[in-house]
Amino acid sequence: MKAATHRSMMLEECMSKTLAAATLALLAMIGGARAEAWPTGTVTIIVPFAPGGNTDITGRHLARFLEQKTGKTFLVENRPGGGGAVGTMAAVAAKPDGQTLLLGSNGTFTVNQNLYAVPYDTLRDLSPVTQVTENTHVVFVPSSSEFTTIQQLFEAIRSRGEDVAFSSAGIGSGTHISTEFMVAKAGSKALHVPYPGAGPANIAVVSGEVDFGVDAIASALPLIQNGSVRPLAVQSASRDPMLPDVPTLSETVLPGFQTGGWLALLAPANTPRETIDTINRDLAEVIASPEAVTTFSQQGMKVSVPGPDELARRISAETREVKALIDEAGISVK
Structure with missing residues (x-):
């Protein structure tokens, strides 16, 4: 009788472990399927500047490359105003499902909250996805x-x-x-x-x-x-290959001077991390393609696709650095 009870207990324990393992596997499959489902429909890339500029050009390239990869429609929506604040607010208010993304500059993400009384904080109200380009x-x-x-x-x-x-x-x-x-x-x-x-x-x-x-x-x-x-x-530290005959500020009038810009994609806060990771992975793949590398390099852009956490650290660090720069230069919106 004791042996039968013991066997019954062992069988129950084994079944319990098997069920738990199956449940974990199912959850992983569901999570993976959810991440891979992006995009579920048309994706809007908000560009917080007028058409024709670097951010707009980059956004349209990204939309084209992502359409080729996913088979879905990617629309670039220009929302200019407030040095990028108007478009940023539109992204902050969007549904956090990965179907709305914000392509902005280092000015958008590190300067605005140091100059304007904006009702948002970049890292509180947006989720970093990835940096896209570095610009001279x-x-x-x-x-x-x-x-x-x-x-x-x-x-x-x-x-x-x-x-x-x-x-x-x-x-x-x-x-x-x-x-x-x-x-x-x-x-x-x-x-x-x-x-x-x-x-x-x-x-x-x-x-x-x-x-x-x-x-x-x-x-x-x-x-x-x-x-x-x-x-x-x-304004870069060394001459740019796209303009090899154009000198740097450092070698002419401002020894040691260098600055530049970068563009990055962010999503509304609370966008699921698995969706963020899927977008990051897809972008890394399309930007590494020969066509994308050629397209961006011919326009003087250096591609870069770090992870979301790395981008978050950069935004945090540069926001502090920009504040010090603004104070030093006496820049204000008045």
């Missing part, structure tokens, strides 16, 4: 400009101050901050004229509404190639 910024003037070298431009900035005007993609945008930082390092001031995106800002340089502009090579390159603007210097 180039300083350029209208083709008809009196300035033919970066030295001449800096002489004018130092002697004329705010009589020299520059455009940007908006107050608090990455190009605004990098330009203000550059001018502050020159020991002077210049007049800032903000526009709702890099496209309109660059057109203002072409038309001569402003004296110079700073933008990512990706969006300025067509204007350089067709002769509408003249590049004077790049």
Whole structure:
């Protein structure tokens, strides 16, 4: 009788363990299926700037590559305003299901909350997915400009101050901050004229509404190639392969100076981690394709797809660094 009871207990224990293992396996299968189901339909990529700029160009490339991989529709929706704050708020308010993504710049994610009284915090109200590109910024003037070298431009900035005007993609945008930082390092001031995106800002340089502009090579390159603007210097530590004859600020007027920009994808807060990981994995795959590498490199963009946690750490660190920079340069929205 005792032996029978013992066998019964062992059988129950074995069945219990088997059931538990089967349950865990089923949950893993369900979780995997849920992650792999992305995207379930049309995906909207919010670009918080006007069409024509670096962020918009990159967003449309990503949409095309992701459509080719997934067979789903990816729409780029431009929501300009507030240096990226308007589009960011639209993403914050979206359903956290992976069907709405926000493609923004380092200005969008690390500057705005240091300049504006925005009702959101990047890492509290958004979920990092991945960085996408690193961008070299180039300083350029209208083709008809009196300035033919970066030295001449800096002489004018130092002697004329705010009589020299520059455009940007908006107050608090990455190009605004990098330009203000550059001018502050020159020991002077210049007049800032903000526009709702890099496209309109660059057109203002072409038309001569402003004296110079700073933008990512990706969006300025067509204007350089067709002769509408003249590049004077790049803000990177070394010369960029896309503009090998254009000197750096460091080798000409600001020894040791370097700055730049990056673009990243974030999703609404509380988007499931398995969905985030699936998006990250799909992006890493499409960006590593020969077509994508060629496309981005031809436009002066360096691709980079770190994990969500790495991006979160970068945003956190650079938000603190940008605050110190803003304080040093005396930048404000007033």
